[in-house]
Amino acid sequence: MAITVRLDDLLHARRMTLTELAARVDITLANLSILKTGKAKAIRFSTLEAICAALECQPGDLLGFDADPPAGQ
Amino acid sequence: MTRTSARALAVARPIIQVLLVLNLLYAAGITLLLVSSFFRPDWPWVPLGYDMHAADPALPLGLRAIMVIGLVGIAIVHVILRRLLAIVGTVRGGNPFISDNVGRLQAIAWGVLGIEALRLMVAAISRAVSTATQPVHMGSGFSFAPWLSVLLLFVLAGVFTQGARMRDDLEGTV
Numbered sequence: 293m294a295i296t297v298r299l300d301d302l303l304h305a306r307r308m309t310l311t312e313l314a315a316r317v318d319i320t321l322a323n324l325s326i327l328k329t330g331k332a333k334a335i336r337f338s339t340l341e342a343i344c345a346a347l348e349c350q351p352g353d354l355l356g357f358d359a360d361p362p363a364g365q
Numbered sequence: 366m367t368r369t370s371a372r373a374l375a376v377a378r379p380i381i382q383v384l385l386v387l388n389l390l391y392a393a394g395i396t397l398l399l400v401s402s403f404f405r406p407d408w409p410w411v412p413l414g415y416d417m418h419a420a421d422p423a424l425p426l427g428l429r430a431i432m433v434i435g436l437v438g439i440a441i442v443h444v445i446l447r448r449l450l451a452i453v454g455t456v457r458g459g460n461p462f463i464s465d466n467v468g469r470l471q472a473i474a475w476g477v478l479g480i481e482a483l484r485l486m487v488a489a490i491s492r493a494v495s496t497a498t499q500p501v502h503m504g505s506g507f508s509f510a511p512w513l514s515v516l517l518l519f520v521l522a523g524v525f526t527q528g529a530r531m532r533d534d535l536e537g538t539v
Contacts, residue, residue, distance in 0.1 A: 323539040333537030 296356040299328045302347050317342035374456060381450045388446065392439040399432040419498035427494035431487050431503060438483045445476040462528035470525055474518035481511045 303310060310328060314321040319339060326332045327339075340351050347354070398409050402425065407417055410425060417424070448469040455461045488504030495501040 319539065326537070327539045331537065332539045334534070335539055339539050 294358050296358050297327055297330050297332070298354055298356060299324070299343070302349055302354060306347055308347070313343070313346055316346040319343075374453065377453045378450065378457070381446055381453065385443065385446050385450070388439055388442050392436060392443075395432050395435050395439070399429060399436075402429060402432075415501075416499050419496070421494045421496045421499065424494045424499070424501070427490045427501070430490055434483050434487055434490075438480055441476045441479050441483075445473050448472050448476075460532075462525060462532040464526075464529045467522050467525045467529060470518055470522035474515050474522060477511060477518060478515045481515070484511075 299310075303313060310324050311321060314324050317324075317339070319342065323332075323339075327335065335355075340354070343349075343354060344351060401408055402410075410417055410420075410428060415424065415428075421427075452461065452466050452469050455463060455466055484504050485507075486504075491501045491503040
């Protein structure tokens with residue numbers, strides 16, 4: 293997908309695990325994992341808001357647009 | 366889901382299964398009557414209360430035709446009940462808004478339409494073989510409710526089409 297999710301980088305920068313984030317934002321680990329691996333088709337504003345609040349970032353820090361995605365995506 | 370809906374859903378499956386068995390027994394009974402009508406004179410018309418001397422000579426033929434129509438109707442009811450059972454299964458599983466259910470609802474709608482057409486055929490045959498001395502009353506005149514049901518079922522299938530589409534959109538949403 294041309295929209296990239298940089299959750300992994302943000303978590304690494306904040307020394308936080310996906311499990312810890314799941315507990316803070318009250319979203320299942322399975323759903324966060326779907327988001328992290330770029331398999332999500334859509335993201336709710338409420339999810340985005342919760343993640344941004346927990347990671348103290350802007351939506352633009354979490355999401356990016358790749359105009360030239362790798363083949364097969 | 367309301368308590369009434371939950372109860373209705375809980376009893377729907379066994380009721381449909383019982384209806385499926387009764388429908389098959391009904392088919393066996395009609396088949397038996399139809400086949401036996403070729404081997405025993407005046408059977409089963411006389412036991413059914415028809416006076417064959419006063420009746421139209423075409424009465425046995427008409428009644429046999431009605432039996433065959435009945436068997437076709439039973440086959441349609443079987444398909445309707447099987448589809449309904451499958452839909453109830455998806456509702457119990459918590460995921461009714463799938464494209465399979467759209468096809469099932471459409472099949473049920475066509476089935477109800479077919480049964481209504483068969484009922485009109487039975488009424489027409491009944492009128493054709495009915496005489497003043499031996500009236501035959503089978504099938505009835507036009508009824509609004511079944512046609513309304515067909516319309517509602519097609520609308521419901523449309524609702525499920527939209528629901529399935531929305532469900533697909535929601536899948537993968539975090």
